[in-house]
Amino acid sequence: MFTTDLYTINIGPQHPSTHGGLHVEAVMDGEVVKDAIVHLGYVHRSVEKIAESRTYTQFIPYASRLDYLATHLPTLGYVQAVEKLIGVEVPERAEYIRVILGELSRIASHMVFVGSLAIDLGATTGLIYCLRDRERIMDMFEMSSGQRLLASYMRIGGVITDLPEEFFPAVHSFLDDLPKMIDEYNGLISGNEILQARCKGIGILTSEEAMAYGVTGPNLRASGVAYDLRQADPYGIYERFNFEIPIGQRGDCMDRLTVRIKEIEQSGHIIRQALKEMPVGEVRGKVPKVIKPEKGKEVYHRIESAKGELGYYLVSDGTEKPYRVHVRAPSFVNLMVLPSISRGGKLQDIIAVIATLDPVLGESDR
């Protein structure tokens, strides 16, 4: 049989649709992908090492930079890990505020996902629609913390301050408009014939393979495994809320898109419940001024971030600085599945697969 030479092309690190400094070396046969090799490390800032030279409190802003698209979730995971380490009671109201802001972050992250999938497939307008709606969440973050993108609102033992008055009408009107926004996404983006043709049956990740690789989050749920840490291993006060875990059937790009759109809806339900049940009271528990956990104590705490299981492993050596901080970054683990699911596809499919795996490089290169 007549064969052509294989050649490699470098998708990234400077490329319009790699979501930051991701470098995929694709081995191509014409337009068909024979292999894809993921190279990471272009935005490595040694966050874990920095943590060792900062006090427990000082690391919070660094944590928010891990997943800058869902800023409250990585900080939430970190402060909860420290709380577990030193055993602090968190006031009820603070827990509810954490849930509200965390779910808003999840919605924001998923909106960026939907929009960036649209623009990666060439539909520029889809991105703008999603960013327009995300802007309202950013405004709410600004109301609460004065910061839009990297809020650092969580504190060990609670949150820094109570939510302002104007936050509540804003979040209520946002939740009222949420079904309309989802209708718009379904009409313009996921309902589009061309987008469906490019997503259905592309980048199929079977549930066995997903579990073997340790894929978590919406990517795992799109493969048909109803595993969500908010229900499987509830942290904070998540066992109080009713919500469904949307799952996909085929594990292709389309499922990864629809699962996330449904998750936006479910997060909306959680926020509604939290707003209804929220008590009044303190927002910060009693935390010692200098945090010095016992020597040799270690703790692993995991939360369901927008991208999957985000875990923090903290080891204390008895000083005010942690001995070791390890971040189990979901994007890093999820990206590892990219070669196996993009093999045999077209060049254009790799773009869709990268977009639907939803990596955030700040987290992968930590």
Add this chain to the structure above:
Amino acid sequence: MENWFLNIAHWLTSWLVSLGLAPVWADLILLVVQWTIIVGIITLNVLILIWLERKVAGFMQERLGPNRLGPFGIFQTIADTLKLLTKEDIIPSQTDRLIFKVAPMFFIIVAVMLYAVLPMGQDMAVVNLNVGLFYFISVGSLSTICILMAGWGSNNKWSLLGAMRSVAQMISYEIPLAFSLLGVVMITGSLNLSDIVQAQHNIWFILLQPVAFVTFFIAATAELNRGPFDMPEAEQELTAGAYTEYTGMRWALFFLAEYTNLVAVSALASTLFLGGWQGPFLPSWLWIILKTYLIMLVFMWLKWTFPRIRMDHLMSLSWKVLIPISLVNIVLTGAGIELFRWMGW
């Protein structure tokens, strides 16, 4: 108002003759003047078009679009052009220099050549060619070679991929494009664009040939490399496809040529299907401009709505859907013409 441009042309010829020039020379000078005007209008029009495209995109995406320079940001494109003109002309060291340099020039030349046969008003075609439509399609397909030259000359894998895609796409879409026009040709019995416009005196061909219009429109979008068929450029996949290595004015020439093609194909669509320059009240040249802009707005609407189609879907759309449909359309048109004759209409 109707005969403004014709009167100017007549006046110019008679003035030149009165200066003592032989009529042949006067005609030649007139031709040069006509071409200069066409190139000037094309360039100016592209400036407006780019502004319009950005405004349309802004409108669709709930933004403002350009709004700083001049009223409604109308001078934004001029500022951008000046920026492009003053940019450094970078030619990467590993390129095939000759091919790399001439590709954008050929592209714009080919694009301008299309205007020779377009009737931009009553009796206002530069050359009243009796195989005008054939000329248009054959010259239009030359642009593929220019993109291939750009992709090959750049010596870049992205560029080459873009160029190869462009070739595959153009070869597939030339066929439904030509076939969809055959219906119109069969009804009028002429390849002369002015005759085709005359034949639409009573009824526009979009009503007689709706299927052909849709096929033509899809194929033309692919021909023009516009979204959702912008394979050769495909920013999100191929960075900028065949144009990746081009900077400054060379890149701007590609941009200019793409818009020039857009105007030409839109003008062809309005000539063949929307009655060309015919229309009540307004002068003929204004009618064709209005119709052309209408078609271009539809092109822009499509581009800013749809995602990019995948390459193999694009090919199967052409070979499995558009070509059979256009063939059936030809057969049905033939049968219809025979039926009309037989009934004595």
